[in-house]
Amino acid sequence: MEEGGARFETEGAFYNERMEMNRDITVAVLRAWKERADCSPPSYLDAHTASGVRGVRAALEGYDAILADRSEEAVELARRNVEENGVEDGATVKHEDATVLMRRSRYDVVDIDPFGSPVPFADAAFSATDSLACFTATDTAPLCGAHDSGVRRYSCVPLNTTYHAEMGLRVLIGALVRTAARYDVAATPVLSHSSDHYKRTYLALDEGAKVANDTLEGVGFLSHCFECGARDAHDAEGAAVPATVKRDCDCGARRRVAGPLWTGAVRDAEFVDEVIGELDEGMGTRKRAEKTLRGVRDELDAPTHYDHHKIAQRAGATPSKLDEFLARLRDEGYEATKAHYSGTAFKTDASHDELVALVSEE
Numbered sequence: 631m632e633e634g635g636a637r638f639e640t641e642g643a644f645y646n647e648r649m650e651m652n653r654d655i656t657v658a659v660l661r662a663w664k665e666r667a668d669c670s671p672p673s674y675l676d677a678h679t680a681s682g683v684r685g686v687r688a689a690l691e692g693y694d695a696i697l698a699d700r701s702e703e704a705v706e707l708a709r710r711n712v713e714e715n716g717v718e719d720g721a722t723v724k725h726e727d728a729t730v731l732m733r734r735s736r737y738d739v740v741d742i743d744p745f746g747s748p749v750p751f752a753d754a755a756f757s758a759t760d761s762l763a764c765f766t767a768t769d770t771a772p773l774c775g776a777h778d779s780g781v782r783r784y785s786c787v788p789l790n791t792t793y794h795a796e797m798g799l800r801v802l803i804g805a806l807v808r809t810a811a812r813y814d815v816a817a818t819p820v821l822s823h824s825s826d827h828y829k830r831t832y833l834a835l836d837e838g839a840k841v842a843n844d845t846l847e848g849v850g851f852l853s854h855c856f857e858c859g860a861r862d863a864h865d866a867e868g869a870a871v872p873a874t875v876k877r878d879c880d881c882g883a884r885r886r887v888a889g890p891l892w893t894g895a896v897r898d899a900e901f902v903d904e905v906i907g908e909l910d911e912g913m914g915t916r917k918r919a920e921k922t923l924r925g926v927r928d929e930l931d932a933p934t935h936y937d938h939h940k941i942a943q944r945a946g947a948t949p950s951k952l953d954e955f956l957a958r959l960r961d962e963g964y965e966a967t968k969a970h971y972s973g974t975a976f977k978t979d980a981s982h983d984e985l986v987a988l989v990s991e992e
């Protein structure tokens with residue numbers, strides 16, 4: 631098997647083809663991040679290495695990679711893959727529990743990629759990371775409010791709305807930013823995406839009580855009406871739901887409130903642009919990765935999206951082409967962009983009622 635120039639053996643659960651784009655983007659991020667690192671070579675902890683493919687690819691990029699897994703079988707496989715790629719000098723395989731390892735040593739970049747939620751590893755990850763912490767979450771049901779474990783796992787009330795992809799990403803980032811802040815660490819999302827069955831976020835870290843406090847300004851709440859689909863974002867008051875939160879919807883129904891979750895920007899557009907420049911033809915998912923990242927770079931910071939078809943359905947109209955509809959919104963003076971995770975999702979500063987009115991006129 632080959633991936634991004636690395637050759638490796640695979641075994642059952644230890645290699646997931648569907649994560650290839652996640653890894654291709656990781657490699658592009660590592661290339662862009664290396665330019666900013668103040669030491670050479672920077673260290674990279676692949677804390678849940680499985681087949682070792684992610685860590686091997688980091689070592690091929692000139693990182694001092696540490697590949698860890700608590701499974702003996704995974705570690706044997708990762709060792710063979712390190713040898714197969716001739717990166718023994720740049721890659722060390724450890725048979726260790728990720729948390730134990732992270733409590734003992736520090737790394738420039740730490741990558742957390744367990745099965746399910748990364749939250750059980752977040753405290754240790756923030757204590758072990760100098761500059762960039764990367765997290766993958768595959769527990770989309772709890773993140774999006776489709777399962778009650780979201781409250782337990784993320785200390786947040788998620789809602790099962792039509793904007794699943796956005797809700798999940800923002801519940802995840804909100805929980806991670808709040809965890810980092812507990813240690814006076816400011817975590818700022820420089821790139822995040824919601825793709826397939828997972829969410830991925832890269833957080834740039836900075837130490838200090840003041841900067842950590844500042845990041846909490848990006849944590850807030852969403853009020854959502856399940857009757858008419860209207861929604862609003864609200865800043866938090868400390869950690870609490872603000873008194874001004876809109877509970878009574880204009881349609882007469884009672885809104886529900888999700889949060890605390892991340893309502894700030896999920897990426898730094900300039901950094902995402904650099905990452906796009908680091909994608910290359912040797913990556914199996916280059917085209918799709920580029921499309922995803924362009925979407926991430928260009929989309930509005932709005933914490934929810936609308937679905938073009940659903941709005942048209944509500945207005946009793948046939949949907950036009952999304953590009954045409956977005957151009958029309960911009961002509962009307964609104965901001966409007968696509969969202970990176972779906973062909974029918976878009977973001978705008980127009981309100982739900984304004985959208986329904988506009989679609990009805992089409």
Ligand SMILES: C[S@@+](CC[C@H](N)C(=O)[O-])C[C@H]1O[C@@H](n2cnc3c(N)ncnc32)[C@H](O)[C@@H]1O
Nearest residue numbers: 678679680684699700701704727728743744745
């Ligand atoms: C989703 S796989 C990792 C995939 C890999 N990062 C990749 O990109 O192909 C999760 C791995 O985490 C390992 N794991 C789970 N809990 C762990 C822990 N506490 N410490 C270290 N490894 C752990 C599992 O054995 C499994 O190999």
Ligand SMILES: [Zn+2]
Nearest residue numbers: 855858879881
């Ligand atoms: Zn309503």
